[in-house]
Amino acid sequence: MTFRFVAGKVAGALGTLAFVLVFNFFLFRVVESNPVATLFRGRNLTDSQREELTRQFGLEGSKLEQFWRYLEQTAQLNFGRSYATNQPVLDEIWAAAPQTIALVGTATVLAMVFGILMGISAGWRRGTNQDRVLTSTSIVTWSTPEFWLGMILLTFFAVRLGLFPTGGISDPSGPDSGLGKLLDQAWHMTLPCVTLTIAYLGEYALIMRSSIIDVSREDYLTLARAKGLRDSQVRDRHAVRNALLPSTALIAISFGFVLSGAITVETVYSWPGLGLLTYESLRGPDLPMLQGLFLFFSLAVIVFNLAADLLYPYLDPRVRHQ
Amino acid sequence: MKSVKLVVVTTLVVLAALALTTAATAQSDDEKVVLTVGLTQDLDTPNVTAGELVSSYELYNLQYAGPTDLAADDFAVIPGLAESWASDDGKTWTYNLREGLEWSDGTPLTAEDIAYTINRSRDEEWLNYTSTVANLEAEAPDARTLVVTSKVNDPRLPALSIYVVPKHIWEKVPAGEISNYPALDGVGSGPFTLTEWKKGQFWRMEANPNFWRGQVAIDEVVFRVFRNADAMVAALRSGEIDAAHNVPASAFPDLEGEEDIVPVAGEQGGFDYLVLNMYDDKPPRDTEAFDAPHPALTDPQFRAAIAHAIDKETLVERVLNGIATPGTTMSPSPNPSWIPELTEEETYDFDLDQARQILDDAGYTDSNGDGIREYEGENIVLRYAIRSESEYSKPYAEFITGWLEEIGIDTTLSTYDDGQLIEVAGKGDFDLYVWGWTPFVDPDPMLSYFQCSQVSVDESDFSNYYNDAGFCDETYDQLYTQQNTELDLDERTEIVHDMLTRFYSSAGYIVTATSPDLQAYRTDRFTGWVKQPAETGPVLFSNTSPTYWNLTPTGESSSDGGLSTAGIAAIVVAGLIGIGLVGWFVARRRTAEERE
Numbered sequence: 001m002t003f004r005f006v007a008g009k010v011a012g013a014l015g016t017l018a019f020v021l022v023f024n025f026f027l028f029r030v031v032e033s034n035p036v037a038t039l040f041r042g043r044n045l046t047d048s049q050r051e052e053l054t055r056q057f058g059l060e061g062s063k064l065e066q067f068w069r070y071l072e073q074t075a076q077l078n079f080g081r082s083y084a085t086n087q088p089v090l091d092e093i094w095a096a097a098p099q100t101i102a103l104v105g106t107a108t109v110l111a112m113v114f115g116i117l118m119g120i121s122a123g124w125r126r127g128t129n130q131d132r133v134l135t136s137t138s139i140v141t142w143s144t145p146e147f148w149l150g151m152i153l154l155t156f157f158a159v160r161l162g163l164f165p166t167g168g169i170s171d172p173s174g175p176d177s178g179l180g181k182l183l184d185q186a187w188h189m190t191l192p193c194v195t196l197t198i199a200y201l202g203e204y205a206l207i208m209r210s211s212i213i214d215v216s217r218e219d220y221l222t223l224a225r226a227k228g229l230r231d232s233q234v235r236d237r238h239a240v241r242n243a244l245l246p247s248t249a250l251i252a253i254s255f256g257f258v259l260s261g262a263i264t265v266e267t268v269y270s271w272p273g274l275g276l277l278t279y280e281s282l283r284g285p286d287l288p289m290l291q292g293l294f295l296f297f298s299l300a301v302i303v304f305n306l307a308a309d310l311l312y313p314y315l316d317p318r319v320r321h322q
Numbered sequence: 323m324k325s326v327k328l329v330v331v332t333t334l335v336v337l338a339a340l341a342l343t344t345a346a347t348a349q350s351d352d353e354k355v356v357l358t359v360g361l362t363q364d365l366d367t368p369n370v371t372a373g374e375l376v377s378s379y380e381l382y383n384l385q386y387a388g389p390t391d392l393a394a395d396d397f398a399v400i401p402g403l404a405e406s407w408a409s410d411d412g413k414t415w416t417y418n419l420r421e422g423l424e425w426s427d428g429t430p431l432t433a434e435d436i437a438y439t440i441n442r443s444r445d446e447e448w449l450n451y452t453s454t455v456a457n458l459e460a461e462a463p464d465a466r467t468l469v470v471t472s473k474v475n476d477p478r479l480p481a482l483s484i485y486v487v488p489k490h491i492w493e494k495v496p497a498g499e500i501s502n503y504p505a506l507d508g509v510g511s512g513p514f515t516l517t518e519w520k521k522g523q524f525w526r527m528e529a530n531p532n533f534w535r536g537q538v539a540i541d542e543v544v545f546r547v548f549r550n551a552d553a554m555v556a557a558l559r560s561g562e563i564d565a566a567h568n569v570p571a572s573a574f575p576d577l578e579g580e581e582d583i584v585p586v587a588g589e590q591g592g593f594d595y596l597v598l599n600m601y602d603d604k605p606p607r608d609t610e611a612f613d614a615p616h617p618a619l620t621d622p623q624f625r626a627a628i629a630h631a632i633d634k635e636t637l638v639e640r641v642l643n644g645i646a647t648p649g650t651t652m653s654p655s656p657n658p659s660w661i662p663e664l665t666e667e668e669t670y671d672f673d674l675d676q677a678r679q680i681l682d683d684a685g686y687t688d689s690n691g692d693g694i695r696e697y698e699g700e701n702i703v704l705r706y707a708i709r710s711e712s713e714y715s716k717p718y719a720e721f722i723t724g725w726l727e728e729i730g731i732d733t734t735l736s737t738y739d740d741g742q743l744i745e746v747a748g749k750g751d752f753d754l755y756v757w758g759w760t761p762f763v764d765p766d767p768m769l770s771y772f773q774c775s776q777v778s779v780d781e782s783d784f785s786n787y788y789n790d791a792g793f794c795d796e797t798y799d800q801l802y803t804q805q806n807t808e809l810d811l812d813e814r815t816e817i818v819h820d821m822l823t824r825f826y827s828s829a830g831y832i833v834t835a836t837s838p839d840l841q842a843y844r845t846d847r848f849t850g851w852v853k854q855p856a857e858t859g860p861v862l863f864s865n866t867s868p869t870y871w872n873l874t875p876t877g878e879s880s881s882d883g884g885l886s887t888a889g890i891a892a893i894v895v896a897g898l899i900g901i902g903l904v905g906w907f908v909a910r911r912r913t914a915e916e917r918e
Binding site (some may be wrong): 031032033034035036037039040041042043044045046050052056081084085086087092093095096110121151154155159160162165166167168169170172173266267268269272273276277279280285314 | 356358364366367369372374375447449451452453456501502504520521522526544546547548549550552553554556557558560562738739741742744745759760762767770783785786788876918
């Protein structure tokens with residue numbers, strides 16, 4: 001891997017980031033509206049309060065002046081204050097991020113493990129009943145809307161059976177430290193996590209299945225069999241290792257989407273993470289909060305993509321030598 | 323592959339073990355009396371100078387007592403931190419504070435705290451204070467005496483509905499930083515003070531041992547935030563929460579008749595209205611930047627015909643699920659005594675024939691027989707704006723445009739989000755839409771919105787207005803100034819009734835229905851839920867929130883928290899199924915291998 005290759009990828013990532021920075025600013029301002037008027041409708045503001053709020057919100061001057069201020073501030077890593085809470089955007093994001101990482105991260109890992117196992121099973125025994133069952137299950141779960149699935153699970157397990165809480169991350173009257181707290185949170189996380197796992201599962205299964213099918217025609221597998229290896233050895237040592245390569249890219253990109261991945265599911269389960277924060281910030285709209293969140297989401301995707309790009313040549317020597 | 327299997331099995335076993343231990347630990351519960359309230363909105367900020375959400379006002383109501391209070395039944399001024407007051411001229415009032423007042427942290431609460439709050443909030447124009455304190459000057463000659471002087475005749479006095487903040491805490495916050503102060507100090511004078519806020523999840527308030535009414539019967543109030551209102555209703559049913567605010571209209575009727583649950587459609591003066599753009603060049607504005615209403619709308623007869631074509635009963639039944647009351651005049655206060663009784667002649671009742679007759683008489687006829695009346699030879703087509711953010715806006719539009727069509731008026735529909743619509747309406751680029759207001763206790767702010775001076779004329783900012791109807795009437799403006807300084811309540815009430823009747827007769831602001839707060843509470847754990855105002859009002863999130871210090875436990879224990887036995891069973895079963903699945907995978911592979 002040459003310096004040129006790395007530099008090219010990094011420059012590409014930086015370019016994308018710059019585009020996102022500019023795009024973010026204008027995206028939320030396409031619609032003419034004044035957040036001061038929307039947030040404070042019917043509040044009987046005096047003229048000087050209106051002016052002060054407009055100044056505080058950074059809405060004075062022309063769009064171009066506002067844009068310039070936004071670039072300056074962002075360059076100093078100052079993302080402004082949320083209109084709704086008056087607290088720094090970065091603090092709000094930091095406070096919400098761990099919940100999202102815990103939830104979506106766990107679900108992504110679970111979906112990956114089960115999805116890949118399903119994909120291997122299905123692809124290796126292509127055309128059998130097992131394949132048909134696993135493939136159709138994958139297609140169904142992949143195309144199920146997450147929020148709908150969430151609502152169904154919530155209604156059944158939390159409302160009907162009363163087995164799980166109806167939302168939130170912890171019980172306000174539950175234990176507030178130690179193992180008890182951790183367990184309480186795990187209990188609250190079960191339903192949203194299962195929802196997301198089911199929702200993500202199919203994609204991994206289908207991709208893994210098709211890559212297994214691709215490699216199953218390769219000569220080296222015939223050779224491995226000719227050597228007298230058992231079927232499971234052929235599969236595990238030769239087929240799966242090579243078939244995992246396309247999944248690696250998907251996995252890296254999926255981790256990039258962990259942060260932004262669960263807006264609807266977080267809303268259904270009142271899970272106080274970044275998705276919910278996004279949903280809330282659309283009211284008003286809370287421009288600095290939305291800008292901060294979208295920048296953060298984009299940054300995650302860009303970084304993981306870059307990581308995948310840089311990692312790939314190590315995993316697959318063929319790419320390195322091209 | 324082996325290692326993957328191992329990971330999966332281990333995960334499942336650990337999860338099952340976790341579930342079991344949770345069940346064991348969650349059982350330990352203390353003896354605290356906790357009231358849990360579910361709501362759909364988090365706090366925006368505990369900072370009383372900056373918050374603007376209904377949820378935050380509930381926090382302020384509980385944490386900060388005022389010098390005077392408002393009665394639960396009828397908003398009459400009653401003693402608060404001050405036990406009595408007197409005035410010679412109605413402008414300067416002397417308040418005597420109760421003896422031995424203390425903040426929740428034990429610091430003495432004196433007249434100086436109140437004077438400090440009034441003077442500083444006026445000078446720095448604190449968001450939630452300005453309209454109350456703008457003309458006030460306060461002094462504290464001694465710890466228990468407060469003298470408040472108003473520059474103008476203020477009919478709201480002697481009521482001092484302000485959240486008094488502790489000087490010893492707030493004086494450390496510099497002027498420019500006031501709205502950024504996180505305000506997690508939890509020092510207050512009301513029945514409960516903030517002890518914990520988990521953003522997006524819940525906030526917890528503990529009983530204030532120094533509350534001037536004495537110790538309340540509840541130890542703690544927990545406000546739990548649900549982003550999914552249906553989940554909140556489920557939690558109410560299961561007893562996980564004791565009360566719920568903002569129950570969805572679809573779930574509300576089902577709660578009626580449910581055991582131990584009382585649904586409340588609490589009226590606080592909020593209303594929905596159909597606004598007609600009646601701007602008629604007063605006050606003048608630059609016609610280049612602004613748009614004008616359809617010229618027929620400037621004709622009172624044309625508007626009257628529309629007012630007769632709106633069937634409010636049907637709107638309440640079909641659009642609002644029957645959970646509201648048909649409206650009359652604009653409602654300037656949660657206190658219904660400000661709303662005038664209209665005579666039969668004054669009322670625009672639903673009558674399509676009469677509407678058609680008025681239009682015929684005024685010369686709006688359909689000469690080409692296409693079913694649409696013409697104005698100066700052109701079909702009358704009105705621009706109807708729909709709010710994308712309101713679930714009721716579209717069904718409202720379907721009914722209203724249907725009736726308009728029946729009387730020969732065509733419409734075109736456009737959809738906007740609220741921010742957009744404020745700008746669009748400010749430009750005058752609409753003919754009609756449905757929106758709503760929620761008034762303050764004093765009628766003044768709502769009344770002020772319909773003065774000529776509140777019409778949108780600011781070319782540089784199309785959101786700088788309140789008068790979305792473009793209503794401009796000199797008599798109304800004069801009456802407004804009169805009521806604003808009239809100290810006699812009966813006189814003032816009469817003026818306000820006059821104003822509202824005048825505004826109603828313009829037929830440009832057709833109040834379709836009240837918009838009640840939908841709440842529900844459980845009766846098995848607490849008694850003493852108070853409606854404000856009496857009979858019609860909500861029990862929570864009302865103007866001064868008297869319910870909380872009135873509630874007493876019934877003695878039945880809480881059913882919330884922790885895992886149920888069924889829960890443990892479910893998790894164990896789920897764990898077993900998971901392990902079974904993995905086992906199946908492994909087994910399949912084995913048999914497959916053996917077949918080879």
